[in-house]
Amino acid sequence: MSLSIKLGDYQLGHGASFGQEDVNDASMSSQELQDLSKAMEAGHVQGGDITSAGQTNAGALKYESLDNALRLTQWKDSHIRFWKRVAKEAAYSTVEEFNVQTSYGQDRGGFWSEGELPEEENSLYTRKLEKVKYMGVSRGVTHVAQLVKNQVGDLYRKEISDGMLYLLQKADRGLFYADEAVVSDEWNGIYAQHLNMDNYSSLEQYMESDHVVDLRGGALKESNVEDACETLLRYYAHPDLLIGPPQIITDFSLQLFAQRRFNQSGGGNPGGTGLGQPVTKYFSRFATIDLEHDIFAVKGTSKAIGGTASSAKAPATPTPTSATPVVAAPLTRFADGAGDYYYAVSAINRYGESALVQVGGTITVATTEAVDLIFVSGGGAYAPEAYVIYRSEVDPSAAAASTDFYPIMTVPAAGTDVKRGSLVAGVDGAAALAVRDNNRFLPNTEEAMLLQSDKEIFGFKQLAPMMKMDLAVLAPINRFMILLYGTPILYVPSKTIRFINIGKFTIV
Numbered sequence: 001m002s003l004s005i006k007l008g009d010y011q012l013g014h015g016a017s018f019g020q021e022d023v024n025d026a027s028m029s030s031q032e033l034q035d036l037s038k039a040m041e042a043g044h045v046q047g048g049d050i051t052s053a054g055q056t057n058a059g060a061l062k063y064e065s066l067d068n069a070l071r072l073t074q075w076k077d078s079h080i081r082f083w084k085r086v087a088k089e090a091a092y093s094t095v096e097e098f099n100v101q102t103s104y105g106q107d108r109g110g111f112w113s114e115g116e117l118p119e120e121e122n123s124l125y126t127r128k129l130e131k132v133k134y135m136g137v138s139r140g141v142t143h144v145a146q147l148v149k150n151q152v153g154d155l156y157r158k159e160i161s162d163g164m165l166y167l168l169q170k171a172d173r174g175l176f177y178a179d180e181a182v183v184s185d186e187w188n189g190i191y192a193q194h195l196n197m198d199n200y201s202s203l204e205q206y207m208e209s210d211h212v213v214d215l216r217g218g219a220l221k222e223s224n225v226e227d228a229c230e231t232l233l234r235y236y237a238h239p240d241l242l243i244g245p246p247q248i249i250t251d252f253s254l255q256l257f258a259q260r261r262f263n264q265s266g267g268g269n270p271g272g273t274g275l276g277q278p279v280t281k282y283f284s285r286f287a288t289i290d291l292e293h294d295i296f297a298v299k300g301t302s303k304a305i306g307g308t309a310s311s312a313k314a315p316a317t318p319t320p321t322s323a324t325p326v327v328a329a330p331l332t333r334f335a336d337g338a339g340d341y342y343y344a345v346s347a348i349n350r351y352g353e354s355a356l357v358q359v360g361g362t363i364t365v366a367t368t369e370a371v372d373l374i375f376v377s378g379g380g381a382y383a384p385e386a387y388v389i390y391r392s393e394v395d396p397s398a399a400a401a402s403t404d405f406y407p408i409m410t411v412p413a414a415g416t417d418v419k420r421g422s423l424v425a426g427v428d429g430a431a432a433l434a435v436r437d438n439n440r441f442l443p444n445t446e447e448a449m450l451l452q453s454d455k456e457i458f459g460f461k462q463l464a465p466m467m468k469m470d471l472a473v474l475a476p477i478n479r480f481m482i483l484l485y486g487t488p489i490l491y492v493p494s495k496t497i498r499f500i501n502i503g504k505f506t507i508v
Contacts, residue, residue: 077165081294082243083172086488087455091463096487097129126198130487131180132463133187135170138471139163140479156478160468163482167466173296175460175488181417182386182410185350187487190449190458190496195419197493203419203428204331207440212498216336217442219251219505220244222282228450228497229286237452237495239287244448244502246293251505253279253291289450299446302404303356303390305344311352316380318345318387324360329370331429333439338367339394343437344405345375347384347413354378356390358400365439372434375423377413386412387423389435391443406443411435442501451496458496462486 105121112118139159152158178186188196200206207214210231213224225242232239242249256279282289309317324343341363344356359373377384390405412422421427423435430436451458463485471479490496 074165077168079295080165080168080172081292082175082297083168085241085243085292085453086175087459089455089459089461091132091461091486094132094463095129096132096461096489097127098489098491100126100128100491102126130188130193130461130489132461132485132487133178133180133185135167135174135484136481137163137167138479138481140471140477143476143478146478160480160482163468163480164466167482167484169296171484172294176294176297177299179410181412181415181420183348183350184385189488190451190490191447191498193488193490194449194493194496194498199494201418203421203440206419211494211496212500214500215445215502217445217501217503219255220248220448220499220502221255222252224499225252225282225289225450226284226286228499229284229289232450232452232495232497233286235494237457237492239289239450239452239495239497241290241292241453242282242448242450243292243294243297244499245298245446246295247504248446248448248499248502249291249293252282254505256282290453297446297448300388300407302406302444303344303346304403304405305356305358305401307355309352309354313349313351313382314354315347315349315382315384316378317354317357318347318375318378318384320345320357320359320375322374324363324374325372326363326365326369327372327436328368329429329436329438331438332368332370334365334369335367337394337439337442338365338369340364340396341371341394342392342396342400342403342405343371343373344390344400345373346388346390347378347386348388348410349382349385351382353388354384356405361400370429370439371437372430373437374434376433384413386410387435389437391437393443404444408437408441408443409435442503445501445503448499448502449496450499457492458488458490460486460488 101123103124105123109119139162141156141159145155174187174189176189176191178189179192180186180188181192194211195206197206197211199211200209206212213228215224229239242252280291282291309315342361343359343363345359346356347354357375359375363371365371373389375387387410388407389409389411391408392400392403392405396403411427412420414424415422416425421430421435423433426432427435428438428440464483466482466484469481469483471481473479
C-alpha cells in the first residue's frame with residue numbers, strides 16, 4: 001500500500017519519467033534554476049500590486065479571483081424594528097400640537113337627593129406640542145465611478161439605498177434616546193417624553209413614581225412585567241408591547257424556559273430539527289404583550305479613556321478642574337452600591353462625541369454619599385451642547401487606562417430644565433458647575449419600555465415622507481441628500497412604564 005506518490009510518479013509532457021536522475025542530469029546553473037523558479041512562481045501578490053512592466057513573476061499573468069458577492073458588515077433593513085412598528089401620520093406644520101383629555105371631571109360625589117340639582121362637573125383638556133425636527137445625510141458618486149465596471153452594479157442607486165438605511169438607523173435609535181434638551185436639533189424620543197410628563201415636577205418624584213421600575217442591576221422578571229401591567233391598568237392603558245435591547249428580551253425568555261413557563265402546543269419545533277422555541281408573546285393576567293427586540297435600543301457601548309473624537313466637528317475634550325469631591329447627599333442611592341469607582345466624561349454636540357477624559361482618580365463612595373463631578377468645557381471651534389458621564393463598575397480590578405467605562409447619564413451644558421439640570425445650573429442637587437451622581441443609573445445595564453403601541457398613545461408625525469433631493473452639479477459628481485422631517489409623539493406618557501438598570505440573567 002502506498003501512502004503517497006513519489007517524485008518519480010510524475011510524467012513529463014512527452015511521456016518520460018521525471019525522477020531524480022533527470023534533475024541530476026540538468027545542465028542549468030543554480031542562478032538559471034533560480035530564475036526559472038521565479039518565472040514560474042505564481043506567488044500571493046494581488047494583480048493590483050504588480051506595477052512594473054518588467055515583472056518576471058508568473059503572478060503578472062494570473063487572474064484575480066474576486067468573490068462576486070459584496071459582504072455586508074453593517075445593519076440591514078431587518079435590524080430596524082421599532083421604526084417599522086410605529087404608526088406614521090402626516091404632519092402639516094413645524095410644530096405639531098395635540099389635545100389630551102385628562103379628566104371627565106373631578107372624582108367626587110355623584111349621588112344626590114331627590115329633587116336636588118346635581119353638582120356640575122366638566123371635562124378637562126390640555127394642549128401639548130412637539131416640534132418637527134430635520135434629519136439628513138449628503139452623499140455623492142463621481143461620474144467616472146458610475147462608468148467603470150464594479151461589484152454592485154448601479155453604484156448611484158446603491159448609494160441612495162445605503163443613505164436611506166443610514167438615516168433609518170439614526171431615526172430608529174432616535175425614537176428611543178433623542179432628547180431636545182440635550183442636543184437642540186434632536187426630537188424628543190420616547191424616553192425624553194416620558195421624563196417630561198407633567199405628572200411629576202422633579203427628577204426625584206419621577207424616579208420614585210410607579211411609571212419607573214428600577215431593577216438595580218437585576219434581570220427583568222415575569223413578576224416585574226405583571227406588576228407593570230397592573231399599574232398601567234390603573235391608568236386605563238392596554239399594554240401590548242415590551243421593547244428593548246436583544247439581551248433584555250432574550251433574558252426574559254430564558255427565565256420563562258427555566259421556569260417551564262411556555263406553551264408547547266404551538267408546534268414550534270416540528271420534526272425535532274433543533275432545540276429551543278421562540279418566545280414572541282407574553283400572556284399576562286391583564287394583556288397579551290409582544291416581545292420585541294431592537295439592536296438600536298442598546299443604551300450605549302463601553303469606552304476607554306482617551307481614544308479619538310467621533311467627528312472632526314465634535315467638541316474638544318472637557319477639562320477636569322479639581323479633585324472630585326465625595327459629598328453627603330440626601331437623595332443618594334449608593335446604599336446598595338458603595339465602593340470604589342472611576343469616572344470619565346465626554347462632550348457632545350449634533351456632530352459627534354469627543355474623546356473621554358478621566359475625572360478624579362479612584363473615588364471611594366460610602367452608602368450615604370454621592371459624587372460631584374467638576375469639569376469645564378475644553379473649548380474648540382464647535383461648542384459642546386451636553387456632556388456624557390461614564391462610570392466603571394464597582395471596585396474595578398484594573399487601572400483606569402485598562403477599564404471599561406459605561407455611560408450612565410447625559411446632562412445639558414446649559415439650561416434650566418428641572419429634571420435634567422445642567423452643568424451651568426448644577427445636576428440632581430449639586431451646586432452650579434457640578435454634576436452629581438446619586439447612583440440613579442448603573443453602569444453596564446439597559447432599559448426597556450412597556451407601552452400601548454397603537455397610534456392613540458405613540459406615533460410618528462411626518463412633515464414629508466423620506467425623500468431624495470438632488471444637489472446642483474458643479475463638478476462631475478452626482479451629489480444628493482436623503483431627508484426626513486418629523487417627530488415622534490408620546491401622546492399619553494402615563495400609559496407607559498420605563499424599566500431602568502436592567503442587568504443580565506444567569507441560569508443557576
